[in-house]
Amino acid sequence: MKICTLLEKYPYINDILDSYNIKIENPNVELDEFLKNLNEDELQEHGVTIEEIKQTIFSLIDEIEEIRDEEDIYAVESLTILGGYDKHGNKENLELTIYKGEIISVVGPTGSGKSRLLADIEWLAQKDTITKRTILINGKEPPLELRYATDKKLVAQLSQNMNFVVDLTVKEFLFLHAESRMVENTEKVVMEIFNTANELAGEQFDIDAPITSLSGGQSRALMIADTALLSKSPIVLIDEIENAGINRKKALELLVKQDKIVIMSTHDPILALLANRRLVIKNGKVNKIIETTLEEKSVLPYLEELDNKLLTVRNKLRDGEIINKI
Numbered sequence: 342m343k344i345c346t347l348l349e350k351y352p353y354i355n356d357i358l359d360s361y362n363i364k365i366e367n368p369n370v371e372l373d374e375f376l377k378n379l380n381e382d383e384l385q386e387h388g389v390t391i392e393e394i395k396q397t398i399f400s401l402i403d404e405i406e407e408i409r410d411e412e413d414i415y416a417v418e419s420l421t422i423l424g425g426y427d428k429h430g431n432k433e434n435l436e437l438t439i440y441k442g443e444i445i446s447v448v449g450p451t452g453s454g455k456s457r458l459l460a461d462i463e464w465l466a467q468k469d470t471i472t473k474r475t476i477l478i479n480g481k482e483p484p485l486e487l488r489y490a491t492d493k494k495l496v497a498q499l500s501q502n503m504n505f506v507v508d509l510t511v512k513e514f515l516f517l518h519a520e521s522r523m524v525e526n527t528e529k530v531v532m533e534i535f536n537t538a539n540e541l542a543g544e545q546f547d548i549d550a551p552i553t554s555l556s557g558g559q560s561r562a563l564m565i566a567d568t569a570l571l572s573k574s575p576i577v578l579i580d581e582i583e584n585a586g587i588n589r590k591k592a593l594e595l596l597v598k599q600d601k602i603v604i605m606s607t608h609d610p611i612l613a614l615l616a617n618r619r620l621v622i623k624n625g626k627v628n629k630i631i632e633t634t635l636e637e638k639s640v641l642p643y644l645e646e647l648d649n650k651l652l653t654v655r656n657k658l659r660d661g662e663i664i665n666k667i
């Protein structure tokens with residue numbers, strides 16, 4: 342490949358050459374040719390050989406390609422669920438495509454199969470779960486390595502009973518995660534997640550608090566802020582966060598703002614109506630898909646008012662007050 346093409350594709354090569362004071366006189370020559378014509382004596386002053394420079398350039402290219410491949414994996418535009426069979430073996434007539442930035446709610450009676458649907462998505466099922474559903478990413482079967490890789494997770498899960506077990510402070514935990522993601526400006530990202538988590542949480546917490554000391558609501562607020570602002574996973578599954586002690590509406594807005602696909606199983610009417618569409622599960626299959634109309638959405642303020650009233654009573658109970666009128 343010619344030097345000019347290489348530099349265009351991998352501008353970091355410039356930094357390598359600069360560090361050895363190598364100037365490019367003719368960018369139209371092939372890399373091998375260019376390297377062959379370097380002055381060995383001058384390079385010796387920098388304690389490096391032509392072969393070593395070649396190796397450094399090739400390993401840089403490999404590294405960049407690996408990062409680019411990974412970025413491609415996370416570039417999810419859509420997720421498609423192809424139907425399988427219900428609990429009685431009847432066919433599930435379903436071909437549903439969900440696009441990034443969409444919120445889908447999953448509703449249905451207890452035991453109907455809501456968690457199973459989320460598990461199928463998490464597992465990127467390929468007719469190999471009890472429901473025989475198939476999950477496609479960008480309209481295609483996802484690569485096998487994605488299903489088994491522990492470090493490349495397309496799907497992040499948030500659930501009601503999630504707790505931290507590591508002995509770190511909030512700050513240490515966020516720094517560790519941000520550094521492992523190799524983000525630029527780690528401190529800024531960490532503070533953004535921390536502040537966002539505090540906006541979502543019912544009660545505030547300190548950045549130096551041990552994460553094991555956080556309440557359920559605070560832990561979930563931290564996980565949601567972390568998932569939205571740091572995790573690469575483009576698909577987020579939420580299993581019943583109704584009593585999670587967090588601002589649910591803000592949490593959903595935050596995830597959608599990051600262009601994630603959000604799928605949540607819920608019994609909470611407010612959450613269900615915040616979604617663009619809701620899947621009604623019956624006997625282990627998606628029985629209906631309902632678009633949330635403007636008319637349905639217009640009920641939201643009323644439900645939110647009711648919800649706030651209930652919250653007031655709950656707080657009064659907690660504070661040992663007597664409940665009379667609301």
Ligand SMILES: Nc1ncnc2c1ncn2[C@@H]1O[C@H](COP(=O)(O)OP(=O)(O)OP(=O)(O)O)[C@@H](O)[C@H]1O
Binds near residue numbers: 453
């Ligand atoms: N299509 C299916 N075929 C066979 N079994 C199924 C199917 N769908 C769900 N099940 C099974 O039915 C049981 C109940 O399903 P699941 O736990 O998903 O229900 P749920 O709606 O999440 O209930 P809850 O609201 O109580 O959490 C599980 O054992 C699950 O594996």
